Amino acid sequence: MEGIGVLMTCPMFPYLEQELEQRFRLHRLWDFPSRRRFLEAHAGSIRAVVGDTKVGADAELIDALPGLEIVATFSVGLDKIDLGRCGEKGIRVTNTPDVLTDDVADIAIALMLGVLRKVCGCDAFVRSGKWKSGDFGLTAKFSGKSVGIVGLGRIGSAIAKRAEAFGCPISYCSRSEKPHVSYKYYPTAAELARHCRILVVACALTEETRRIVGREVLDALGPEGVLINVGRGAHVDEPELVAALLEGRLGGAGLDVYENEPEAAEELFPMDNVVLLPHVGSDTVETSTAMADLVVTNLEAHFAGKPLLTPVI
Amino acid sequence: MAPNSPFINFPNSTVHSSQVPITPLESWLPMASRAAPPPLPRRPPPRVLLLRHPHHFSLLDRPLPDGFRFLKPWESPLPLDGFLSSAEARSAEAILTSARAPVTADLLRRLPEVRLVISTSAGHNHIDLAECRRRGIAVAGAGDTKSEEVADLAVGLLIDVLRKVSASDRYVRRGLWSSEGEFALGSKLGGKRVGIVGLGRIGLEVAKRLEAFGCAISYNSRKKKPHISYPFYSNVHELATNCDVLVICCGLNEQTHHMINREVLLALGKEGVIVNIGRGPIINEKEMVQLLVQGELGGAGLDVFEKEPYVPEELLGLDNVVLSPHAAVLTPETVSNLCDLIIGNLEAFFSNKPLLSPVLDE
Numbered sequence: 001m002e003g004i005g006v007l008m009t010c011p012m013f014p015y016l017e018q019e020l021e022q023r024f025r026l027h028r029l030w031d032f033p034s035r036r037r038f039l040e041a042h043a044g045s046i047r048a049v050v051g052d053t054k055v056g057a058d059a060e061l062i063d064a065l066p067g068l069e070i071v072a073t074f075s076v077g078l079d080k081i082d083l084g085r086c087g088e089k090g091i092r093v094t095n096t097p098d099v100l101t102d103d104v105a106d107i108a109i110a111l112m113l114g115v116l117r118k119v120c121g122c123d124a125f126v127r128s129g130k131w132k133s134g135d136f137g138l139t140a141k142f143s144g145k146s147v148g149i150v151g152l153g154r155i156g157s158a159i160a161k162r163a164e165a166f167g168c169p170i171s172y173c174s175r176s177e178k179p180h181v182s183y184k185y186y187p188t189a190a191e192l193a194r195h196c197r198i199l200v201v202a203c204a205l206t207e208e209t210r211r212i213v214g215r216e217v218l219d220a221l222g223p224e225g226v227l228i229n230v231g232r233g234a235h236v237d238e239p240e241l242v243a244a245l246l247e248g249r250l251g252g253a254g255l256d257v258y259e260n261e262p263e264a265a266e267e268l269f270p271m272d273n274v275v276l277l278p279h280v281g282s283d284t285v286e287t288s289t290a291m292a293d294l295v296v297t298n299l300e301a302h303f304a305g306k307p308l309l310t311p312v313i
Numbered sequence: 314m315a316p317n318s319p320f321i322n323f324p325n326s327t328v329h330s331s332q333v334p335i336t337p338l339e340s341w342l343p344m345a346s347r348a349a350p351p352p353l354p355r356r357p358p359p360r361v362l363l364l365r366h367p368h369h370f371s372l373l374d375r376p377l378p379d380g381f382r383f384l385k386p387w388e389s390p391l392p393l394d395g396f397l398s399s400a401e402a403r404s405a406e407a408i409l410t411s412a413r414a415p416v417t418a419d420l421l422r423r424l425p426e427v428r429l430v431i432s433t434s435a436g437h438n439h440i441d442l443a444e445c446r447r448r449g450i451a452v453a454g455a456g457d458t459k460s461e462e463v464a465d466l467a468v469g470l471l472i473d474v475l476r477k478v479s480a481s482d483r484y485v486r487r488g489l490w491s492s493e494g495e496f497a498l499g500s501k502l503g504g505k506r507v508g509i510v511g512l513g514r515i516g517l518e519v520a521k522r523l524e525a526f527g528c529a530i531s532y533n534s535r536k537k538k539p540h541i542s543y544p545f546y547s548n549v550h551e552l553a554t555n556c557d558v559l560v561i562c563c564g565l566n567e568q569t570h571h572m573i574n575r576e577v578l579l580a581l582g583k584e585g586v587i588v589n590i591g592r593g594p595i596i597n598e599k600e601m602v603q604l605l606v607q608g609e610l611g612g613a614g615l616d617v618f619e620k621e622p623y624v625p626e627e628l629l630g631l632d633n634v635v636l637s638p639h640a641a642v643l644t645p646e647t648v649s650n651l652c653d654l655i656i657g658n659l660e661a662f663f664s665n666k667p668l669l670s671p672v673l674d675e
Contacts, residue, residue: 011494102503102527109526110478113469117644119635120479126636127629131622138372141644142469143461165525166465262490269486277481278490284476286501 001303005045007038007065009055012074016292020050023300029055039064048072048299053279054261056080062091070302072295075282076100078312079205079232086313093312094298098154099290100282105158107281108200108230111254112147112163114275115226116140116198121272143167148196150189150212151203152178155230159202171196175208189213193220200228201235211237218244226252230281233259242267245274256281358382359663362405362424364414369433369648369655378656381663397423407662409655412436413621418444429662433651435459435642436592437672438565445673453658455651456670457514463641464518467560467590470614471523473635474586475500480632500584500611503527508556510549510573511563511591512538519560531556534563549573553580558588565592575600584611590641593619602627605634616641 006024008017020026027046032038046065049057052074059082062068070092071081078095086093114120117139125136147163149156149172160170160183171184173192178185186192189212193199199221203209213227214237221227227250229236238259244250245268252273258264261279268274282291298308362384370377377383384405386396396402397420406426410416412434418441421427431453432440445452473479476499484496507523509516509532520530520543531544533552538545546552549572553559559581563569573587573596581587587610589596598619604610605628612633618624621639628634642648657669 103501106472106502106526107476107478110469110472110476113465113472114478114482117466117469117640119466119469119473119637120482122637122640123473123479123635124483126624126638131624131638135368136638136640136643138643138645138648139640141462141646142465162522162525165522167461262494264485264490266488275478275482276485277478278485278496280476280481280496280499283496284499284501286504288498 001300004047004303005042005067006048006050006299007042007046009049009051009057009061012050012052013288013292015289016050016074016295019292019296020299023296024048035061048302050074050295050299051080053077053080057086058082059085062086062089070094070299072298074291074295077205077232079234083313092302092308094295094308094310095312096291096294097310099294100287101154101158103284103287104155104202104230104281105162107256107277108155108159108202108228108254109162111228111230111256111275111277112198112200112226113142115228115252115254115273116142116145118272120275144169145198146171146196148172148186148192148199149183150192150199150201150235151209151231152181152183153203156200156202159200168198174203190216190220193217193225196221197224198226198228201231203231203235205232205234210234213237213241215240215244218250221250223248224251226250226254228254230256233257233261238265241265245271359406359659360384360404360426361407361409361659362386362402362427364408364410364416367409369651372643372648373645373652375649375652378659381659407431407659409433410439412439415439415441416445417441421445421448421450429453429659431655431658432672433655436564438592440672442673450673451662451668451671452673453654453662453668453670454672456654459642459647460514460518462644462647463515463562463590464522466616466637466641467515467519467562467588467614468522468526470590470616470635470637471558471560471586471588472502474588474612474614474633475502475505477632479635504529505558506531506556507558507560508532508546508552509543510534510552510559510561510595511569512541512543513562513564515590516560516562519562528558535568550577550580553577553585556581557584558586561587561589561591561595563591563595565594569595571595571597573597573601575604578604578610581610583609586612586614588614590616593617593621598625605631 001023004024006020007027009029027042029038043064047067047069049071051057057071062082062085068091072094076095076097122136125131143166145168147168147170149159152172152174173186173189212235218240242265254275256277257279264276301308358381360382386393389396404426405424407429408416408427409431416430421444427450429451430440433455435455481496503526505528507528507530509520512532512534533546533549578601602625614635616637617639654670661668
């Protein structure tokens, strides 16, 4: 397989690069001054693309690679891949579900604790020396607060399981009510937001869920409410969110994703009721390694004519 | 007071109507023509010495309760030592204190009228209980109002250390995500072997939470607990050897002082993480700091320190530690419950009822 051309779209994880390099002829898109220059040199030899949440495989790239057979994304999210175009051309697509579920759910809870108990703010307080002049003050209790989950898939369910251990009553909204689930169902995000203190976005990004959290949902959540986003920046109307926070119409927010990464809403930087993370949901050594192994195994399976492990199409 | 309240409002105390004597001769007269009952001897309001500013009440903007006379050393022109020698201080019948204001044998000697000590702290190592027992002084504590909040913070600190939450939040706010690129990878919480030191109420709440994240729980305690299925280790060194994380949930006493030392932390290892929501002196802080600085210990989440509010300078520059200003119990619910408990204990004691949260009964 050493001769098989694989294109990696951006730096992701050194271990993944090494593993791909050992097995295939790896091309790094970022080594070239432009996409156009890369395509001029190597378009014909590329049979696989490895993308991620920053740079995926859009229609333009897919069309420019005549030999493309498979797109293996280093993520579970598929919003950066033109699935329609892949389908039309019979190109296979794989992602990395399950292996990152726990890590993303952990970050969701970390954000909840961070916003309510001001863990980051307390740390900054101590580091600045202010503790010598007085105590920090009160923070909001987390245990027992109602949690509403937008999207009760793998990640949403894992978040629910963790929040339950803190005594949090769980409710959710989803495309349709899930049978065999004991949590309370609401048909819309706004209805859900009216009935919970902490709203967490954990669904996939699709046309229906784009800006699923807008003014109506934020108003329903209210000045004591907290928004947590571990989905995609595009799930939330970011200007509305920023305004609601600055004006005190929303109690707080814990964000791992933003509309325009790596630009995180700068207006929020001075606020102590927000926690801002640089899209680290699945960023642990253990999970990144497992994800990388999944990408490599899927590619090897494809080129050996064996069944894919985690196909999307 | 409501018009038909059973409480009669004497100037400085309240008395239940059942305690006011009504003579049989007068009892069949219509209410309007009954003679007023003889006045009870006026009992002066109990004097309560506040060793520190009652910040639990001020945090909630709550007034101190009626029916007591609170002695406030900080309002006196005298320094504390001088104030304690004053007649006013010596009239104190009760002391309200917190962890930062020890009640020593010497203090009790200077305040001979004291019959009750109320502490707002979960631990009692700052009160000379033996001396209280000797003098027949009752002691009331903070009860069990805090376990959930403390456990929540323990989990919050642990995830923060492993996933570098505070460090990456700082990174974003400094604009480094745009200019420098991605932050360093963290370590997965699920699958970590967590050793709980002290499996009391708080330890159990921590265990319950971490199990939901996929952690494997084991513990060390003075004695193995019946009906608990988590693996038990009879000493803390062995626990550390078999764990990736230690969470200190025990109280401070002679046995636990500096129990977590260099040997224990080395056994925890280069990737090991320690979380302390117990008391600072349970850990040999100097040795822990040294190991952190040398890279022999993976990280630490600390809510308590040996000499609060002073935190070792070396920790302030480390990204693998998360620091908290003894804030584990500072939520409105807990503080409000504490205020209620303080008032409840004072009222109970001075109406000869059992304390609500006794540490030592008279």
